[in-house]
Amino acid sequence: MTAFLFFVAAGAALAGSLGVVLARNPVHSALFLVMTLVSVAVLFLLRDAELVAAVQVIVYASAIVVLFLFVIMLLGVDREESMEDRIPYQRPAAIALGVVLLAELVFLAGHEWATGQRTASGVPLTGDGFGNNVERVARVLFTDFLWAFEITAVLLVIAVVGAVVLARRSGQRPGEGSSVDTDEEVKA
Amino acid sequence: MILGTFEVTDTYYLVLAAMIFTIGSVGVLTRRNVIVMFMCVELMLNAVNLSFVAFAHALDDVTGQVIVFFVLVVAAAEVAIGLAIIVAIFRRRRHATADDLQALKG
Numbered sequence: 001m002t003a004f005l006f007f008v009a010a011g012a013a014l015a016g017s018l019g020v021v022l023a024r025n026p027v028h029s030a031l032f033l034v035m036t037l038v039s040v041a042v043l044f045l046l047r048d049a050e051l052v053a054a055v056q057v058i059v060y061a062s063a064i065v066v067l068f069l070f071v072i073m074l075l076g077v078d079r080e081e082s083m084e085d086r087i088p089y090q091r092p093a094a095i096a097l098g099v100v101l102l103a104e105l106v107f108l109a110g111h112e113w114a115t116g117q118r119t120a121s122g123v124p125l126t127g128d129g130f131g132n133n134v135e136r137v138a139r140v141l142f143t144d145f146l147w148a149f150e151i152t153a154v155l156l157v158i159a160v161v162g163a164v165v166l167a168r169r170s171g172q173r174p175g176e177g178s179s180v181d182t183d184e185e186v187k188a
Numbered sequence: 189m190i191l192g193t194f195e196v197t198d199t200y201y202l203v204l205a206a207m208i209f210t211i212g213s214v215g216v217l218t219r220r221n222v223i224v225m226f227m228c229v230e231l232m233l234n235a236v237n238l239s240f241v242a243f244a245h246a247l248d249d250v251t252g253q254v255i256v257f258f259v260l261v262v263a264a265a266e267v268a269i270g271l272a273i274i275v276a277i278f279r280r281r282r283h284a285t286a287d288d289l290q291a292l293k294g
Contacts, residue, residue: 003195003196006196006200010204013204013208017207017208018211020215020231021212021214021218021228026224029224033231036231043238043241047242048245049244049245052241056237059264060234063264064264067267067271072223090217094217095214097213097217098217102206105209109205109239110202122247123249123250125245125250127248136250137254139250140254155262156265159269162268162269162272166273166275167275
């Protein structure tokens with residue numbers, strides 16, 4: 001049953017990612033992206049990553065894709081793009097590079113020495129004594145990775161401020177200051 | 189069922205992640221629409237997340253799943269900033285394809 005689920009989810013993920021690349025309409029690409037993300041969430045569940053799977057569905061497949069769709073609808077770029085390249089050999093070169101990259105990655109994935117090493121103070125994924133998956137992730141996240149977690153908060157604040165500054169219409173209202181002034185305000 | 193005794197090892201997940209990553213990178217190289225290129229970057233990030241989770245399972249260590257959270261946060265910040273940049277570019281010039289953005293061309 002697990003193997004069956006894996007192959008169904010893997011096929012859906014591959015079909016969805018091919019659809020993202022091949023669909024002419026950006027809205028269709030976004031919907032194929034949802035298909036891939038949900039399939040990858042199923043694969044996360046199969047590898048004992050319950051919390052990550054839930055976060056994947058909540059954050060990625062809903063929030064980020066809604067943001068994509070919102071921008072597509074807002075800008076009206078949902079018309080089909082022209083597929084002619086400025087450099088004529090670009091697409092064959094890209095596909096050839098992709099084949100080489102895939103060969104390298106599969107070669108790496110199939111080798112024993114690509115398995116890495118356990119962390120020194122790592123919490124095991126299975127076994128007794130550490131609670132469920134959420135407790136295990138929280139135990140590592142709030143001890144070993146506490147500093148990175150705090151930096152993450154700063155990063156999100158910077159992203160929010162940057163998005164607001166970039167998306168603001170500069171020079172729209174007189175007396176409000178230009179975008180250059182806004183940058184200085186943010187730095188201060 | 190034919191797959192009843194078949195064991196899916198972590199290598200299968202790594203190969204699948206390699207395939208999704210390759211599809212995403214080829215998409216970044218071939219598509220002209222900047223928003224679709226962003227979606228392909230998300231595909232690549234997801235492939236990396238999948239290999240992190242596969243390694244967490246292979247090594248029996250939950251740290252791999254913690255790293256996925258940081259990748260998710262960076263991806264969310266990247267999408268917010270990137271889409272804001274696209275909106276700003278689109279206001280200035282009515283197109284959002286990669287070929288139009290050649291102001292820095294030497």
